[in-house]
Amino acid sequence: MCKGLATLPATCLKSAKDIKHKISFLLQKPEPQAADQKQMKEKTAAAAAAAAKRVPTAAEVEKWKESFSHVMNSETGRTVFTSFLKSEFSEENIDFWLACEDYKKSTTSKLTTRAKQIYQQYVEADSPNEVNLDAATREETRQNVENACPSCFNEAQKMIYILMEKDSYRRFLNSKLIQDLSQTHSDTAQMKKKKNNCDCTENRQALAGGA
Structure with a gap:
């Protein structure tokens, strides 16, 4: 018999639940005041809540590292x-990026209103959730918003994407969150390996006993 094996599944399960709890807790946000922003945030929050219900697979985590x-x-x-x-x-960086993605799907009648909301929320100097843009891009975006079209945030969105990729993403790879996810999968793999070894040992003992 493999002593102590029975405790392993519970340990791995607890680790997975802890990670899910951390993700769900961190994703809680206050509701924005604007009606359109509230609707977009609710859609984003719903999708995030659905994604947070499960721990990412080992394959997913490895892909993110690539x-x-x-x-x-x-x-x-x-x-x-x-x-x-x-x-x-x-x-605010990913919020802005997601807002731009959502904006591109807006109907023509809502482009002007939505563009102004995004600009005032994320792009305008001293805005509530101001993202880090250079002066030239900020001014270009301001002019684009005056004649709103689906591509008016493209340059600003691209810059924020690059900023996240070059800066935040590198720290993300070394974060405790990713380390915890990787450790959970490592523990689960070891648990399965021990269980398989145990099953094989028990099968051999059973066959030997019946001989």
Whole structure:
């Protein structure tokens, strides 16, 4: 018999639940005042909550380590990355990026209103969630908003993406959050290996006993 094996599943399960709790807790945000912003945030929060219900697979975590694009192209990846940015008090970057993605899907009748809201929320100097843009890009975006079109935030969005990739993403890879996820999968793999070894030993003993 493999003594102590029965305690391993509970240990791994507890670790997974702890990580899910951390992600869910970090993703809690106050409701924005604007109606359109509130609707967008609710949609984002719903998607994030769904992604946070499960611990990422080992394959997903390994993919995120390969490139930033793998993180941003994954619903769960964005959720985990957002929780990391919240811990660094820099979640305005991904909020802005997501707002730009949502903006591109806006109907023509809502482009002008939504563009002004995003500009006033994230781009304008001293705005509530101002992102780090150079003066030229900020001015270019301001002019674009005056004649709103689906691409008016493209340059600013690109700059913030690069900023996250070159700065935040590197710290994300070395963060405790990623280390915890990797450790959970490592523990789970070891648990399965021990269980398989134990099963094989018991099968051999059973066969020997019946001989």
